[in-house]
Amino acid sequence: xxSFVWMxxxxxxxxxxxxxxxxxxxxxxxxxYARVAELAVGGASATRPQRVLDVGCGTGGVALACxxxxxxxxxxDRDAGMLAVARAKALPPGAVGTVSWLELGAAEIEDRFxxxxxxxxxxxxxxxxxxxxxQAYVLRVARxxxxxxxxxxxxxxxxxxxxxxxxxxxxxxxxxxxxTFLLTQTTTRPAAALADRLAAAGFVSITEERRWGGAFAxxxxxxx
Amino acid sequence: xxxxxQRRGAAGEASLGLxxxxxxxxxxxxxxxxxxxxxxGPESPVLVTGNYTVTVRRLRRAMRGRHAWLLCADSRGINxxxxxxxxxxxxxxxxxxxxxxxxxxxVEHRELILPQLCATGVERRKIEAATGFRARWGPARLEDLPxxxxxxxxxxxxxxxxxxxxxxxxxxxxAWGWPLFALAAGVAAWLGGWRLGAAVAAAVAAAVAGLYAxxxxxxxxxxxxxxxxxxxxxxxxxxGVLALLLAGDAEPSRLxxxxxxxxxxxxxxxxxxxxxxxxxxxxLAASGRAxxxxxxxxxxxxxxxxxxxxxxxxxxxxxxxxxxxxxxDDCIRCGACIVQCPExxxxxxxxxxxxxxxxxxxxxxLNMLGRRTVEIExxxxxxx
Numbered sequence: 001x002x003s004f005v006w007m008x009x010x011x012x013x014x015x016x017x018x019x020x021x022x023x024x025x026x027x028x029x030x031x032x033y034a035r036v037a038e039l040a041v042g043g044a045s046a047t048r049p050q051r052v053l054d055v056g057c058g059t060g061g062v063a064l065a066c067x068x069x070x071x072x073x074x075x076x077d078r079d080a081g082m083l084a085v086a087r088a089k090a091l092p093p094g095a096v097g098t099v100s101w102l103e104l105g106a107a108e109i110e111d112r113f114x115x116x117x118x119x120x121x122x123x124x125x126x127x128x129x130x131x132x133x134x135q136a137y138v139l140r141v142a143r144x145x146x147x148x149x150x151x152x153x154x155x156x157x158x159x160x161x162x163x164x165x166x167x168x169x170x171x172x173x174x175x176x177x178x179x180t181f182l183l184t185q186t187t188t189r190p191a192a193a194l195a196d197r198l199a200a201a202g203f204v205s206i207t208e209e210r211r212w213g214g215a216f217a218x219x220x221x222x223x224x
Numbered sequence: 225x226x227x228x229x230q231r232r233g234a235a236g237e238a239s240l241g242l243x244x245x246x247x248x249x250x251x252x253x254x255x256x257x258x259x260x261x262x263x264x265g266p267e268s269p270v271l272v273t274g275n276y277t278v279t280v281r282r283l284r285r286a287m288r289g290r291h292a293w294l295l296c297a298d299s300r301g302i303n304x305x306x307x308x309x310x311x312x313x314x315x316x317x318x319x320x321x322x323x324x325x326x327x328x329x330x331v332e333h334r335e336l337i338l339p340q341l342c343a344t345g346v347e348r349r350k351i352e353a354a355t356g357f358r359a360r361w362g363p364a365r366l367e368d369l370p371x372x373x374x375x376x377x378x379x380x381x382x383x384x385x386x387x388x389x390x391x392x393x394x395x396x397x398x399a400w401g402w403p404l405f406a407l408a409a410g411v412a413a414w415l416g417g418w419r420l421g422a423a424v425a426a427a428v429a430a431a432v433a434g435l436y437a438x439x440x441x442x443x444x445x446x447x448x449x450x451x452x453x454x455x456x457x458x459x460x461x462x463x464g465v466l467a468l469l470l471a472g473d474a475e476p477s478r479l480x481x482x483x484x485x486x487x488x489x490x491x492x493x494x495x496x497x498x499x500x501x502x503x504x505x506x507x508l509a510a511s512g513r514a515x516x517x518x519x520x521x522x523x524x525x526x527x528x529x530x531x532x533x534x535x536x537x538x539x540x541x542x543x544x545x546x547x548x549x550x551x552x553d554d555c556i557r558c559g560a561c562i563v564q565c566p567e568x569x570x571x572x573x574x575x576x577x578x579x580x581x582x583x584x585x586x587x588x589x590l591n592m593l594g595r596r597t598v599e600i601e602x603x604x605x606x607x608x
Contacts, residue, residue, distance in 0.1 A: 078314065078316040080586075080587040081587055081588065084587075105316035105317075105319060105320055106320070107316075107319060107320035107323045107324060108316070108319055108320075108323075108354055110323075111354055130298075131256045131257075131298050133256065133257055133324050134256070134298070134320055134324050137320075137323060137324045
């Protein structure tokens with residue numbers, strides 16, 4: 001993996017986002033989408049379809065993966081261009097779930113959805129674009145929109161824990177960040193302390209999986 | 225869900241430093257969230273801005289001695305004008321800032337004062353619908369905020385139009401000129417010694433400063449654009465020759481190097497000189513080949529377009545209750561009027577005849593990298 005800081009370039013023209021993210025992840029981003037979906041809805045009781053809110057759904061990778069597992073998904077994103085790409089996609093063959101799309105910011109969840117509306121909330125490559133106080137706010141609101149036992153699953157670029165890996169990661173990321181800045185005048189920061197943020201928002205049974213040299217984390221928590 | 229207010233922002237009130245002057249084109253992020261200016265209370269005004277350090281410092285300085293809340297939305301460390309135009313500061317960011325700050329619990333009134341220059345990317349009515357706060361346009365320049373507040377929160381017409389005084393033009397010349405200056409002078413010194421380096425430095429500095437100093441009267445349309453850049457490259461070259469003559473080193477080979485360096489520096493700046501100013505339409509934006517068009521039947525006379533135009537291009541005809549495009553040649557195609565019109569009565573008309581409707585402008589902001597996503601309808605227009 002290079003660095004997902006390149007997302008900033010990809011986001012500026014939505015139709016190239018999917019191709020770019022696949023390239024950035026060495027073709028493995030679909031594995032991440034599938035893993036997030038599995039952690040969000042996999043293993044849940046089959047009495048009714050699981051209701052999932054995908055925050056910052058972008059072009060719909062995670063939302064469609066959840067729908068493929070039979071979930072009823074609402075994908076929200078503030079970028080109308082990305083949503084247009086998502087809307088144009090068909091559900092995966094054999095999928096029994098549903099998906100709908102809505103232009104909405106992460107901090108606007110409370111405007112549209114009542115308390116305990118969802119069984120799972122997902123966010124992939126979203127928290128690295130938010131300020132820390134907004135992350136905390138979104139997690140608090142997301143928790144209130146989840147049923148008891150509901151799951152939150154976050155997937156994002158993070159810094160490796162190991163000092164040597166972290167130094168190497170920073171060296172590798174620096175030119176990518178510089179070039180991204182030249183092209184877009186913006187950058188992203190790796191998300192920090194995602195598990196701690198989940199705990200601070202009141203989630204329990206928190207687990208964290210690392211991949212890509214420890215520079216990408218998938219974090220899951222539950223509402224007690 | 226309220227959170228602590230920053231009593232003294234990290235951006236402080238200190239005067240602008242060297243970084244703010246020379247590296248202002250780089251993001252320089254101030255903390256997001258709510259800051260206190262003076263000792264604000266529940267009735268104090270709430271001023272919204274982006275989290276660009278230079279803006280926050282200047283705003284705090286302009287408001288010295290007053291009491292207000294300063295709500296810094298996440299503009300990714302970019303100034304409000306560029307962030308909103310590039311899609312990096314939207315109404316979603318301001319809604320998030322209001323929510324995260326717990327503003328509704330902190331103030332008793334329900335009014336936000338938005339910076340006029342964010343109107344290219346921030347949809348005012350969506351903020352009102354989501355937050356319950358009335359969102360009102362403030363003046364284009366933050367130093368006019370005290371007078372705006374004293375006047376009962378009304379913007380005078382002269383405060384809507386962008387100004388670009390000489391001091392700010394020279395600051396911009398320093399910000400954009402020094403990388404060219406340093407690169408050209410460094411290469412020249414390496415190739416031809418310190419005298420040539422010094423002459424190139426003087427030449428590039430003179431050309432860049434001259435261009436910015438001439439901005440209000442600089443001709444930048446059609447072939448005149450290239451004559452303008454050529455004239456200032458020539459001016460810089462003359463200054464460089466003078467420097468070489470004074471150093472007793474004006475050999476022909478030196479003059480060739482000097483000419484190459486000045487032309488290269490001015491050519492680099494000319495790629496989008498217009499876009500570095502608030503005075504001209506960006507040479508790279510997709511809207512550069514467009515003009516605004518009023519669909520008069522749709523116009524309800526709300527005149528929000530008049531309030532947000534930074535170049536005073538539009539005016540309200542009170543008798544007819546319709547807006548008029550009175551100074552089309554001054555339009556910089558920022559799209560603010562199109563984004564804010566409640567009736568979608570304004571749109572872009574491309575040179576080739578196609579139209580870009582408001583929904584597309586709101587979605588793309590016509591930013592440079594989004595250019596390929598802009599949908600231009602190949603038809604004569606008229607009623608959409």
